Amino acid sequence: MPSPVKEARTERGSPTNITGHRLRHSVGKADLPAVAETRRLLRDNLRRWGVPALVDTAELLTTELVTNALRHTGGGADLTATLSPGPGNRLRIEVGDSLTRRPPAGAAQDEARSAAAGEHGTSGRGLLLVEALSDAWGVRPRGSGKVVWFELRAA
Structure with missing residues (x-):
């Protein structure tokens, strides 16, 4: 039998759907203060x-992925976190x-990952962190935008 669906309201009023070992949360357009709430x-x-x-x-x-979505697309962000069951939890x-703004010509996963942040730059390293710290990651198209995902193995 499926787990009952729980709906909660967060401090900023955005709907959050928590079902079993899955969390879904939406962050509104340009709502950078909501990143802390998402964490x-x-x-x-x-x-x-x-x-x-x-x-x-x-x-x-x-934090890196949600902030990128809010800063670079002109829209909101939809987070889904899922913990797989079993001994190989992921x-x-x-x-x-x-996207509410047109992406730069030729934007792709490899370009995003290797974009030069510059030695003293304050941004541009988010996807490098995702690549370095996750067990797997990727990007797939979704409607007028994309989904960036990563996986971590549970010990």
Whole structure:
């Protein structure tokens, strides 16, 4: 029998759907203050799901992806966090966006990953962190935007 669906309202009023070991949360367009709330929701759920060792890395990488979606697409972000059952538990985080601005010509996963941040740059390293700290990651198209995802193995 499927787990009952729980719906919660976050401090900023955006709907959050928590079902079993899956968290879904939406962040509104340009709502950068909601990134901290997204981290809190993720942290609370990972602890509740019994994988507190994943909290720090998952929070860091999720922050990077949600912030990128809000800053670079002109739209909001949709977060889905899923912990797979069984002895080989894997946490999969997906952040979807919707483009309201035209992307730069030739934008692709490899270009995004290797974009030069410059020695003193304050941005441009988010996907490098995702690549370095996750067990797997990728990008797939979604409607007018994309989904960037990563996976972490639970110990």
